[in-house]
Each structure stands twice: as structure tokens, then as C-alpha cells.
Amino acid sequence: MTPYVLTVDAGVRDLRAADRLLHTLAGELALDEGAFGCTHLVWDDTPRVVVSLALPSEPLLRTAQERLTARGHQVSPGAPDAVGRAVLYPGVAELTGTLTVGDVLARSAIDCVTVLGSPIRPDPRARLVTRDHVRPQWQHGELVLTAMPAVGGTLVPFEVPAPTPCCADH
Incomplete structure (x- = not known):
């Protein structure tokens, strides 16, 4: 995977909603075939599903961070873990x-x-x-x-x- 990765926490509680969020984000950000979008289960005080986006370039990463933050999503650098479930991937x-x-x-x-x-x-x-x-x-x-x-x-x-x-x- 690419080093240009960010995690989006939108407070989603189930995989189907996280899948829909990834597809929505891919459309809004005009992600190409080279991007990866994964879901990750978070088991802390508020169990939920976060999504990660692995993008092909640093400029796209910065653009994604800006747009997602402006929409009120909690965005952090990197992936929350190494075992994401891939929803968006080449092919x-x-x-x-x-x-x-x-x-x-x-x-x-x-x-x-x-x-x-x-x-x-x-x-x-x-x-x-x-x-x-x-x-x-x-x-x-x-x-x-x-x-x-x-x-x-x-x-x-x-x-x-x-x-x-x-x-x-x-």
C-alpha cells in the first residue's frame, strides 16, 4: 500500500454504512482506480467502524484531509491497524x-x-x-x-x- 493514508471517523456503527461511506467519499473525492478504501473495527468506549483511505499522492491526501475536515469528519493520519477490510481497491x-x-x-x-x-x-x-x-x-x-x-x-x-x-x- 501507499504511505499516503488517512483515517476517517464518522461515527459509523456497522459495516454496510461504512461501505456506503467509502463509496460516497470515493465519488466526492473523485478517487481513481489506484486508491484503497478499507473498514476497521474500533473497540473502545464507543465501538464503531472507521474507514481508511490509501491515496496515490500527497496532494490528493491533503485535498482529502481538507474536504473531509470541512465536512465535520474526524480525520487522522495513517491507518488505525494493519488488517483493514478492503471495499475499494484496484480491480x-x-x-x-x-x-x-x-x-x-x-x-x-x-x-x-x-x-x-x-x-x-x-x-x-x-x-x-x-x-x-x-x-x-x-x-x-x-x-x-x-x-x-x-x-x-x-x-x-x-x-x-x-x-x-x-x-x-x-
């Missing part, structure tokens, strides 16, 4: 429909795909049904997508697009 727009694992790696910034519970990486020809929702996570400096087995020998990203909230039936 994310290409990850729709069903692709092979090899296509995912070739078309995006994702460095590797792992399968939940398996020590072996999937075959590059394995089919991944993206559900148009691919959220890899930074692990040891690599962008890693965790997948799980699905119907018909396919894989799906571990994170589902519209999760059922805990205790939804209560």
Missing part, C-alpha cells in the same frame, strides 16, 4: 458474476485466495461466485480473500452481501 469493479480464482488474482489487487478451514490454496481454475461483493482483508501486508465451498463445487466469498443481523428473529 474491484471487475469482480462480478462467476470468475475463476486465477481471474480474480489477475484482474484485481487481491494477492491470494484462501478457503476457510483448508491449509491448501484453491486451484486457479476453481470457480468463484462473487455475488458482486468481494471484501478481502489485509493480512501480513497481503490482500487476502477468504472463500468457502458452495454448491456445485464452486467457491463464494466468506462475507455475504446482506448478512442477517444477529438475533434478527427476536
